[in-house]
Amino acid sequence: MTTLPVVVIGAGPQGLAAAAHLRERGLTPVVVEQGPGPAAAVAEWGHVRLFSAWPELVDGAAARLLEPTGWTAPTAGYPTGADWIEHYLAPLAAALGEQVRYDSRVIAVSRKGRDRLVDSGRADQPFTVHLRNAAGDEERIEARAVIDASGTWRRPGPAGADGIPALGEVAATAADLVTYEVPDRARPQRFAGRHAVVVGAGASAFNAIIELARIAEAHPGTRITWALRRQVSGSTFGGGDADQLPARGALGQQAKQAVTDGVVELLTGFRTSSVTVADGAAVVASEDGRVLAPADSVVVLTGFRPDLSFLSELRLDLDPTLEAPRAIAAEIDPNIHSCGSVRATGAPDLAQPEPDLYLVGMKSYGRAPTFLALTGYEQVRSVAAELAGDHEAARKVELVLPDTGVCGGAGVFDEPAGDGGGCCAAPSDQLLTVGAKVGC
Incomplete structure (x- = not known):
């Protein structure tokens, strides 16, 4: 399967960065994006200003890919989503060229000739990525590996306090x-x-x-x-x-x-x-x-949730509460951790029982709201190294996250009665993040 591409689902910040890292490692990425252009989800909140500064929003491999084109990395200020696209994500997608495909919605991912029940020869078969374009036509791409960077944007949490839509x-x-x-x-x-x-x-x-x-x-x-x-x-x-x-x-x-x-x-x-x-x-x-x-x-x-429907024929090991990879769930639980108290995560943490399938970016955090762009860039660096066979680099941590100094919390902090509970600090130092998106 070494001649097959690595399919990256989603042309957002982490998906495009994953493609840059794969290219740098000599692997062939194919990025499939359901929207009409790069970072289509970001474009929908383009007027919102990010709370991460420019140096925290540009991936290293992406910058190295862009530099020969004459692109210069922004160095100061806090961009809006639209700025992020114009000055970084759109040029990055252009540099990747035909390796990014738009209007391509993933409707299912499986193993060639193997449904979820079949063990025999499973890992030896390529992935089949089933796509539907804007005209409704379908096709399949075979892949040696799949990196799901589809995010959670189109799965918002409801108003209903019990996690399902309120009546009406x-x-x-x-x-x-x-x-x-x-x-x-x-x-x-x-x-x-x-x-x-x-x-x-x-x-x-x-x-x-x-x-x-x-x-x-x-x-x-x-x-x-x-x-x-x-x-x-x-x-x-x-x-x-x-x-x-x-x-x-x-x-x-x-x-x-x-x-x-x-x-x-x-x-x-x-x-x-x-x-x-x-x-x-x-x-x-x-x-x-x-x-x-x-x-x-x-x-x-009230937050966002991952779409797992198109992965239903693959074998996943997800935390039952967060719907995140089980290996990182305890580290990202917003009842316990703030953005900065979470350790960096890489390929060994994100790997699934389905070999060569990785959930990265916001998708990897499931329902947890504490994701930062820097976290995703470290994830895709590690995953690309693992797929290239550089296991030492995949396990090396190359990220230090900024600490919030406060805790995220739902759980007892979501109780109408008030301040009780014991997260990481006294109540006056706790951050309420009841299902909120803290994604950049």
Whole structure:
């Protein structure tokens, strides 16, 4: 199978970096992306500013691939998603050329001639990657290995506090009253002079509150209600100055200021049970019987989940709680760890019972919200080394993560009663990340 390519699923930051590392190792990548261009998921939140600085957003092998083209790595500042694409990801995809295929949705991955039950000769057979293009036509690619960097973007968590859509949430979404994306102040029409409800906590919710507060400043009459599942404590608005990613620490403080200034009405201990469509508006109710004023938009930012459906014929060993590779689950559990307290992960941690299958990037963290771009770049470096037979390099750790100084937490920190529990520090130093996406 050495003549076959390595198929990389997803042309996002980690998928493109994986391709660069594979090329550097003399392997042939084929990157398949369901969107029409590179980093299609990032493009959907292109207006959001990342809390990682430029040096933490560029992969080493990717930079080495780009340098002969005259590309210069950005060195300062915090880009938006759109900046990330324009100044790095799009040039990287262009440098990879025909090795990146767009409008190619993976609908299944299996072993040639072997379903999930068959042991005999399994590892000797190539993978078959089943694709469907934008016109609906299907094809199969054979691969020596598969790196799944498809992320979690298109699988947002629901408003329902029990992890499934609240009663009526699906209908409200179909009526365009519920959205799962951060608002954009440059496109205020949906929110200007109207009532918006934000459900969720963490960096994405902070960004939503900040964007909506800017809209409210420019458009009098805009109302913002923020529904949290827990009570306010010293940690509700993030790590602040204790966060070694300063831009991330600042997000929570800006959101807090919007509450302090009265721009945002904050509700705590609010566990959504239903979203009812009435007279063209969404009425959100909690498990304890509270009912919010009719909303023109409900912004749900409660985290993301991996799509495992197209891997159903492969043998996986995933943690039953996080849906992440079992070997790393204890290290990334947001009940225990912040981004910085997690050790770097590589090929030995990500390997599955299905030989030469690796889950990387946000996909590798399952439901855990503590992923950083730097983590993914280290993962794909290690996986490429392993596939090239350089096992020593695959096991070497070449990454030191910034420490948040605070903890992520759902679990007891998600209790409406408040601050109890024993994560990594005293309650005043805990970061609430109830299903939030902290992905960059």
